[in-house]
Amino acid sequence: MKTFLQVIAIGLSQGAVYALVALGITLIFRTTRILNFAQGQILMVAVFVSLTLNQNALKSIPLPIAWLIGIGVAVGLGVLIELGVRPTLKHSGSLGWILATVGMATIIQFIAPYFWPADDRLYPSPFPNDRGIPGLGSLFSQRQIFTIVAAFLLMLGVDWLYNKTKLGRAMKAVAIDRDAAALMGISAKATVRWAFILSAALTAIAGFLVAPLTFANIAMGFDLGVKGFVAAVLGGIDSARGAIAGGIMLGIFEAALPQVLDLVSPNLAKYPLPFVFALFILVLVFRPQGIFGTAIREAR
Amino acid sequence: MTDPTQPRSPRHTQPIDPQAYPQQQPPQQPQAPVMPPQAPAPQPAPQPMPQQAPQMTPLVPGAPGVSVSQEAPLFGGLVGVDPTRERPILSVRDLEVFYGAARALRGVSFDVYQGEIVSIIGGNGAGKSTTMRTISGVYELLKSVKGQIWFKGQRIDQMACHKIARLGMAHVPEDRRVFPQSSVEDNLLLGAYRRFKKERRRIRAEVDDVYDRFPVLAERRHRAAGLLSGGEQQMLAIARGLMSNPDFLLMDEPSLGLAPILVREMFEIVNDLAAEGKTILIVEQMAVQALEIADRAYVLESGVITIEGTGQELVEDPRVKEAYLGA
Numbered sequence: 001m002k003t004f005l006q007v008i009a010i011g012l013s014q015g016a017v018y019a020l021v022a023l024g025i026t027l028i029f030r031t032t033r034i035l036n037f038a039q040g041q042i043l044m045v046a047v048f049v050s051l052t053l054n055q056n057a058l059k060s061i062p063l064p065i066a067w068l069i070g071i072g073v074a075v076g077l078g079v080l081i082e083l084g085v086r087p088t089l090k091h092s093g094s095l096g097w098i099l100a101t102v103g104m105a106t107i108i109q110f111i112a113p114y115f116w117p118a119d120d121r122l123y124p125s126p127f128p129n130d131r132g133i134p135g136l137g138s139l140f141s142q143r144q145i146f147t148i149v150a151a152f153l154l155m156l157g158v159d160w161l162y163n164k165t166k167l168g169r170a171m172k173a174v175a176i177d178r179d180a181a182a183l184m185g186i187s188a189k190a191t192v193r194w195a196f197i198l199s200a201a202l203t204a205i206a207g208f209l210v211a212p213l214t215f216a217n218i219a220m221g222f223d224l225g226v227k228g229f230v231a232a233v234l235g236g237i238d239s240a241r242g243a244i245a246g247g248i249m250l251g252i253f254e255a256a257l258p259q260v261l262d263l264v265s266p267n268l269a270k271y272p273l274p275f276v277f278a279l280f281i282l283v284l285v286f287r288p289q290g291i292f293g294t295a296i297r298e299a300r
Numbered sequence: 301m302t303d304p305t306q307p308r309s310p311r312h313t314q315p316i317d318p319q320a321y322p323q324q325q326p327p328q329q330p331q332a333p334v335m336p337p338q339a340p341a342p343q344p345a346p347q348p349m350p351q352q353a354p355q356m357t358p359l360v361p362g363a364p365g366v367s368v369s370q371e372a373p374l375f376g377g378l379v380g381v382d383p384t385r386e387r388p389i390l391s392v393r394d395l396e397v398f399y400g401a402a403r404a405l406r407g408v409s410f411d412v413y414q415g416e417i418v419s420i421i422g423g424n425g426a427g428k429s430t431t432m433r434t435i436s437g438v439y440e441l442l443k444s445v446k447g448q449i450w451f452k453g454q455r456i457d458q459m460a461c462h463k464i465a466r467l468g469m470a471h472v473p474e475d476r477r478v479f480p481q482s483s484v485e486d487n488l489l490l491g492a493y494r495r496f497k498k499e500r501r502r503i504r505a506e507v508d509d510v511y512d513r514f515p516v517l518a519e520r521r522h523r524a525a526g527l528l529s530g531g532e533q534q535m536l537a538i539a540r541g542l543m544s545n546p547d548f549l550l551m552d553e554p555s556l557g558l559a560p561i562l563v564r565e566m567f568e569i570v571n572d573l574a575a576e577g578k579t580i581l582i583v584e585q586m587a588v589q590a591l592e593i594a595d596r597a598y599v600l601e602s603g604v605i606t607i608e609g610t611g612q613e614l615v616e617d618p619r620v621k622e623a624y625l626g627a
Binding site: 166172181182186 | 466
């Protein structure tokens with residue numbers, strides 16, 4: 001029973017982070033119908049910028065301020081990517097965005113080792129003396145609870161943004177038909193830029209939440225980017241609520257998998273990732289729109 | 301060219317507020333040629349002309365040699381016209397549109413005055429929809445534009461589509477362009493996008509007004525727009541255009557694909573809108589109906605305006621009768 005609850009605790013906290021990354025991917029996809037393959041690299045840069053500022057030998061910057069600066073750098077990268085993909089957005093059917101986003105991911109990943117070492121680094125936790133939650137023993141750490149609560153608050157915020165705000169309506173309209181949206185007075189350029197800004201900020205925050213639970217490593221961007229993408233597809237890439245559900249499902253699946261595989265073969269339990277991708281492929285085969293997504297019909 | 305000094309229609313009787321567009325001053329350095337310094341006010345020909353004459357060039361106050369009163373902000377005004385009453389809300393001057401090397405419009409010029417219905421008729425490929433899309437600034441691949449378009453005192457021919465919409469122009473496009481995955485109500489709310497923050501309560505009341513005008517939309521308010529019939533989508537497109545509370549409505553082939561009974565209903569709606577004071581530019585292939593409701597009308601052929609006059613004048617014009625009215 002305790003193992004089961006621990007699996008749930010780990011799965012929820014990890015899944016909440018995947019959900020945030022997935023939400024960032026969904027934000028851009030819903031507005032532009034493109035995927036930002038550099039999402040994970042944005043996360044990695046935000047984590048390492050804040051880590052470098054906080055653990056600077058000359059003058060340590062407090063963690064919340066380091067976070068803000070990290071978010072600022074992430075947003076800058078997001079805008080840079082948006083500028084790169086903008087020419088391709090005007091022409092439906094253009095696949096130049098793949099080149100722009102994959103190219104940006106490659107450049108960031110290539111440059112990162114010049115700034116930061118390749119080994120694992122401990123990321124400071126907002127709860128340095130984490131003794132768990134009173135009454136729950138060692139089941140949930142304060143860090144895990146903080147991650148879950150923060151992620152869920154952000155998810156609620158994004159859901160509200162989508163469904164209740166002027167920007168959310170503009171995002172939906174631009175995603176369906178840019179020209180018709182322009183006839184309504186909606187600036188597609190500004191709307192897309194906002195999508196990239198919010199997506200980059202969400203992804204940076206996901207990085208700040210996940211790094212204290214694991215380690216910071218310059219390869220973390222690839223790993224989390226891929227898993228965020230899997231979570232987004234699992235839930236339905238055009239659905240914000242689907243991305244959240246997909247993230248949580250993936251987190252719990254990933255946490256439970258070693259326990260289940262251990263019963264079959266201890267060796268298998270060491271390699272859970274192929275099984276994650278097997279689940280991804282199964283969903284793509286049997287429900288390509290994701291569990292909560294809707295089949296996308298292009299206008300015109 | 302109709303005589304601009306004459307009243308244009310019984311509907312066009314409301315005096316125009318000279319302070320209506322207080323901040324909209326045309327540029328000091330016009331790009332189009334202006335009238336020579338001592339040129340007498342040219343008198344437009346009383347009857348249809350094969351092509352726009354040079355006197356259609358808009359006068360711009362402040363430009364050297366402009367011989368009209370420079371006190372009132374003029375745009376696209378004609379010499380000899382009282383600027384406080386004869387202010388065109390839209391002026392199109394020498395408009396040429398190219399798609400790559402192909403020339404779709406060849407120097408089109410016309411005015412639309414406040415409170416009018418102006419119809420443009422013409423056959424397939426004449427350039428009617430190109431004119432509409434160019435006025436509203438819809439982005440099109442390989443398109444280049446020459447000439448000038450003035451709307452409410454601002455030059456808009458190089459302006460982005462969303463900025464033109466924010467000036468108070470609503471375009472009901474030929475292909476309706478409703479948002480198919482969104483509900484009817486969401487489509488209407490998107491129509492009111494530019495007023496969404498400031499006028500939320502008023503918008504709610506206006507949605508109810510739209511439902512009164514188009515009861516079929518009220519019945520389908522929660523249905524996805526893509527699931528509506530062609531006629532219902534056309535009504536939704538018009539209703540969505542009205543939700544922006546526009547000063548000026550561009551309607552591109554609103555009867556396209558509609559059943560005859562719906563066509564009549566649609567033209568009645570257009571007439572009602574004009575009676576409420578909306579200014580409407582409509583392009584149509586259904587020439588009879590388009591000319592019947594029009595205060596003034598133009599015939600566009602192969603990218604050139606060949607005939608113009610009041611709606612009644614064009615109905616009686618033998619060339620129009622032969623080519624468009626089946627006489």
